[in-house]
Amino acid sequence: MLLNIDAGWIEKRLNDGFSRDDLKAILLSSDAEADLLYSAAREVRRELFGDRAFIRAVIEFANTCRCSCKYCGMRTENTEIPRFTLDPDEIVSVAEIALENGIKTFFLQAAESEEYNAEWLGDVIRRISDMDMMVLLCVGIHRIDDLDYWYEAGARKFILKHETSNKELFEDMKPGFLLDDRLRWLRILREHGYHIGSGPLLGLPGQTVDSLADDLILMKDLNVDMSSVSVFLPARGTPLENYPVGDVDLGLRFIAAMRLYLKNTLIPATSTFERLRKDGQLLCFGAGANVITVNMTPPRLRDDYELYSERFYVGLEHARRTIELAGLQETTESDLLGE
Ligand code: SF4
Numbered sequence: 001m002l003l004n005i006d007a008g009w010i011e012k013r014l015n016d017g018f019s020r021d022d023l024k025a026i027l028l029s030s031d032a033e034a035d036l037l038y039s040a041a042r043e044v045r046r047e048l049f050g051d052r053a054f055i056r057a058v059i060e061f062a063n064t065c066r067c068s069c070k071y072c073g074m075r076t077e078n079t080e081i082p083r084f085t086l087d088p089d090e091i092v093s094v095a096e097i098a099l100e101n102g103i104k105t106f107f108l109q110a111a112e113s114e115e116y117n118a119e120w121l122g123d124v125i126r127r128i129s130d131m132d133m134m135v136l137l138c139v140g141i142h143r144i145d146d147l148d149y150w151y152e153a154g155a156r157k158f159i160l161k162h163e164t165s166n167k168e169l170f171e172d173m174k175p176g177f178l179l180d181d182r183l184r185w186l187r188i189l190r191e192h193g194y195h196i197g198s199g200p201l202l203g204l205p206g207q208t209v210d211s212l213a214d215d216l217i218l219m220k221d222l223n224v225d226m227s228s229v230s231v232f233l234p235a236r237g238t239p240l241e242n243y244p245v246g247d248v249d250l251g252l253r254f255i256a257a258m259r260l261y262l263k264n265t266l267i268p269a270t271s272t273f274e275r276l277r278k279d280g281q282l283l284c285f286g287a288g289a290n291v292i293t294v295n296m297t298p299p300r301l302r303d304d305y306e307l308y309s310e311r312f313y314v315g316l317e318h319a320r321r322t323i324e325l326a327g328l329q330e331t332t333e334s335d336l337l338g339e
Pocket of ligand 1: 067068072074112
């Protein structure tokens with residue numbers, strides 16, 4: 001049974017824990033209830049991290065993909081988009097620009113590409129790590145030996161989004177892949193020393209509030225260090241190109257639920273919120289987020305990294321202004337985490 005949410009309700013759950021029904025109640029909360037939840041989420045963030053947030057820089061370095069995810073413009077069947085792999089020197093020079101601008105976390109993101117090998121990426125990681133930057137990877141599933149190689153090169157964090165905890169939906173959306181394999185892979189990453197990140201794509205066709213509650217429980221079970229939610233936006237040339245966008249307000253409630261339930265996790269204000277609503281990323285910070293990612297993919301290529309169509313590209317000025325408007329102070333990841 002879903003209960004009315006008030007300050008006492010929230011405090012009791014923060015002390016005693018949240019049931020699955022409690023998580024559903026958060027996701028289904030009224031606007032007035034959501035305001036209380038956002039306020040409590042900001043308080044949890046304040047207690048754990050202070051009123052601080054950090055900026056990381058992402059470069060999307062390869063968009064060739066062997067996968068056929070139905071929601072993604074880079075799926076292998078999409079012959080419309082030009083494919084690219086960046087030159088290592090260009091990747092490193094972008095990292096240098098990020099560092100000159102005070103950003104100390106560099107996020108190397110790519111589709112599940114077979115255009116580069118472990119040594120190629122290891123060399124890039126080592127060069128950036130030697131600049132005293134934190135290296136975060138989001139490059140899909142590779143060989144276990146590669147994980148160790150990249151860890152030795154200096155990578156410490158790895159994001160592998162589970163997209164949905166619903167097995168049937170996952171296997172429909174990602175043909176040829178099994179949810180169990182992806183979860184096993186997240187656990188392997190942890191065993192090999194990485195901080196791990198995961199999260200759902202909110203608004204997939206057929207997704208339910210029950211399955212979103214299960215996403216939260218799954219992330220708790222995985223003990224993620226980083227948790228995120230993106231709101232579905234259709235990409236041209238995909239089986240989902242005519243499907244409606246996801247619900248931003250539900251996404252904001254999901255962020256608050258992550259902060260209240262998972263507590264000690266890094267939560268990004270993702271660009272899909274800003275793409276769908278002006279000041280959407282500011283609203284994410286208001287719901288408990290504490291990270292924002294600046295897109296530093298070279299402008300000549302970034303439209304070809306088509307996770308969804310007509311992307312919003314977060315620039316440094318926008319990121320800094322959003323942190324300031326949220327009443328937060330900018331810091332670095334290592335300072336925030338005391339690493
Ligand atoms: S979501 Fe990732 S793995 Fe799936 S098709 Fe797109 S780039 Fe490839």
